[in-house]
Amino acid sequence: MKEKLTVIKVGGKIVEEPDTLNQLLDDFSSLSGYKVLVHGGGRSATRIASQLGIESQMVNGRRITDAETLKVVTMVYGGLVNKNIVAGLQAKGVNAVGLTGADMNVIRSVKRPVKDIDYGYVGDVEKVDGKALADLIHRQIVPVMAPLTHDGNGNLLNTNADTIAGETAKALAEYFDVTLVYCFEKKGVLRDENDDDSVIPVLTPDLFKQYVEEGIVQGGMIPKLENSFSALDAGVSQVVITLASAIHKDSGTIIRK
Ligand SMILES: Nc1ncnc2c1ncn2[C@@H]1O[C@H](COP(=O)(O)OP(=O)(O)O)[C@@H](O)[C@H]1O
Numbered sequence: 341m342k343e344k345l346t347v348i349k350v351g352g353k354i355v356e357e358p359d360t361l362n363q364l365l366d367d368f369s370s371l372s373g374y375k376v377l378v379h380g381g382g383r384s385a386t387r388i389a390s391q392l393g394i395e396s397q398m399v400n401g402r403r404i405t406d407a408e409t410l411k412v413v414t415m416v417y418g419g420l421v422n423k424n425i426v427a428g429l430q431a432k433g434v435n436a437v438g439l440t441g442a443d444m445n446v447i448r449s450v451k452r453p454v455k456d457i458d459y460g461y462v463g464d465v466e467k468v469d470g471k472a473l474a475d476l477i478h479r480q481i482v483p484v485m486a487p488l489t490h491d492g493n494g495n496l497l498n499t500n501a502d503t504i505a506g507e508t509a510k511a512l513a514e515y516f517d518v519t520l521v522y523c524f525e526k527k528g529v530l531r532d533e534n535d536d537d538s539v540i541p542v543l544t545p546d547l548f549k550q551y552v553e554e555g556i557v558q559g560g561m562i563p564k565l566e567n568s569f570s571a572l573d574a575g576v577s578q579v580v581i582t583l584a585s586a587i588h589k590d591s592g593t594i595i596r597k
């Protein structure tokens with residue numbers, strides 16, 4: 341039987357605020373067993389880009405990443421956010437290592453082809469080196485993954501953090517019994533976004549389709565759920581979407597095939 345591993349993805353709103361981030365790192369530190377942390381930071385990138393006079397543009401939940409924006413996201417995700425998290429975890433006794441996809445060649449991607457929209461320097465994941473990650477994990481090292489990948493020709497590419505989490509969970513499913521947890525600022529997938537008590541306990545592909553048509557599920561939640569179903573199809577054992585401060589409670593929305 342495979343050993344258990346939890347992949348936690350934490351989004352931009354939690355990461356941006358020191359108090360919520362510290363709470364998350366506390367909860368993450370006390371999780372037992374093998375674990376990986378994947379972080380976003382989209383809000384921080386938007387804020388810092390704006391301070392530098394660079395406007396941000398999102399299309400279908402993805403950032404249009406021109407050359408200047410790529411510099412900003414590299415600094416923010418690969419530097420500021422990733423290293424603060426690693427230092428925070430070290431302070432809590434977790435031996436974390438921060439990685440972009442370029443480090444150890446852990447995530448290769450291809451620049452998204454231009455169809456209707458030119459996303460610029462945005463990468464679609466081609467391959468995650470599950471073995472390299474599993475080796476680190478077996479040495480009791482906790483990978484902390486930034487939403488940056490590379491194309492093998494010297495170019496970094498911006499990649500959605502939910503996708504990094506989904507693809508990493510899939511690659512690790514060959515070596516571990518993987519639970520993928522998307523945590524954010526709400527209690528789960530909600531029937532009414534303004535009512536925190538309207539958590540949908542179980543979400544299946546049919547219900548997902550229905551909720552998208554009804555406008556109940558929209559925006560950033562759509563790619564999160566698409567990544568969730570794709571992870572289950574590829575051998576990830578469990579996917580949960582829940583409140584950041586509830587990662588070791590039995591709560592939130594369970595995603596089922
Ligand atoms: N039915 C829903 N339940 C909860 N959140 C939803 C729902 N539909 C859309 N959302 C939106 O999805 C967002 C989460 O997606 P995203 O912004 O990509 O988060 P993250 O910060 O985790 O990357 C929530 O902040 C919320 O505004």
Ligand SMILES: CC(=O)N[C@@H](CCC(=O)OP(=O)(O)O)C(=O)O
Nearest residue numbers: 351352380381382402403500501
């Ligand atoms: C291509 C693309 O859109 N990349 C994302 C990566 C960060 C991210 O996904 O952050 P959250 O999880 O906080 O949303 C972006 O630049 O916003």
